[in-house]
Amino acid sequence: MPLTVLTHPLAEHFMTHLRDKTTKPATFRTLAQNLSLLLAIEATRDIKTETKGIETPLEHMTGRILAHQPLVVVPILRAGLGMVQPFTELFPDVSVGYVGLERDHETAKPRSYYCKLPPLKGLQVFIVDPMLATGGSAAAAISEIKRHGATNVRLLSIVSSPEGVAEVERVHPGTVIYTAALDRELNARKYILPGLGDFGDRLYGT
Numbered sequence: 161m162p163l164t165v166l167t168h169p170l171a172e173h174f175m176t177h178l179r180d181k182t183t184k185p186a187t188f189r190t191l192a193q194n195l196s197l198l199l200a201i202e203a204t205r206d207i208k209t210e211t212k213g214i215e216t217p218l219e220h221m222t223g224r225i226l227a228h229q230p231l232v233v234v235p236i237l238r239a240g241l242g243m244v245q246p247f248t249e250l251f252p253d254v255s256v257g258y259v260g261l262e263r264d265h266e267t268a269k270p271r272s273y274y275c276k277l278p279p280l281k282g283l284q285v286f287i288v289d290p291m292l293a294t295g296g297s298a299a300a301a302i303s304e305i306k307r308h309g310a311t312n313v314r315l316l317s318i319v320s321s322p323e324g325v326a327e328v329e330r331v332h333p334g335t336v337i338y339t340a341a342l343d344r345e346l347n348a349r350k351y352i353l354p355g356l357g358d359f360g361d362r363l364y365g366t
């Protein structure tokens with residue numbers, strides 16, 4: 161299964177503060193962005209580049225710059241919004257699509273309430289959602305994104321459960337997943353352990 165777990169010491173540092181229940185929303189948002197930046201860098205490690213000749217103050221040289229390639233980032237609302245900014249800063253030409261999904265509190269099944277996606281055929285799509293718990297939301301989002309023509313989809317999450325990773329692999333085999341932490345398990349209410357609680361509530365102070 162194509163799963164990459166961040167190993168950078170900064171990721172561990174940000175993650176520990178993010179999990180801490182005393183961390184307040186303003187700091188939580190900054191930490192989420194920092195982790196999303198590390199994930200975005202890792203998930204674009206194989207992005208295409210091309211040569212460019214430049215003059216340094218001393219001589220001519222040939223460097224490399226990003227080749228033109230349309231990228232799309234799709235946050236799963238609402239918590240995924242906290243992961244978008246690093247993408248728009250690193251890749252100013254990125255298109256942003258939106259998938260709105262909300263887990264039912266009783267069944268933990270996702271309910272779709274919004275979808276706004278640009279044409280996705282042939283484009284590299286990065287889905288961002290900080291929590292991969294049962295995997296139901298991610299699997300539903302990938303289905304929707306594939307219905308819009310995408311064939312090249314990567315999923316970025318901040319905390320994942322083994323159950324969620326297995327569910328995405330079951331429904332969409334071969335999906336490439338990047339996560340900052342692979343946690344132990346889900347509890348009876350389908351929350352990730354040790355996890356960090358409800359990401360959306362902590363991000364927005366609700």
Ligand code: PRP
Nearest residue numbers: 237238239262263293294295296297360
């Ligand atoms: C959270 C999270 C994921 C989903 C993960 O969203 O952001 O989208 O739960 O759970 P799953 O893997 O079991 O589907 P939530 O439904 O709480 O909505 P919110 O982002 O609006 O808070």
Ligand code: URA
Nearest residue numbers: 293351352357358359
């Ligand atoms: N959604 C969250 O925000 N946290 C979890 O642990 C599981 C789903």
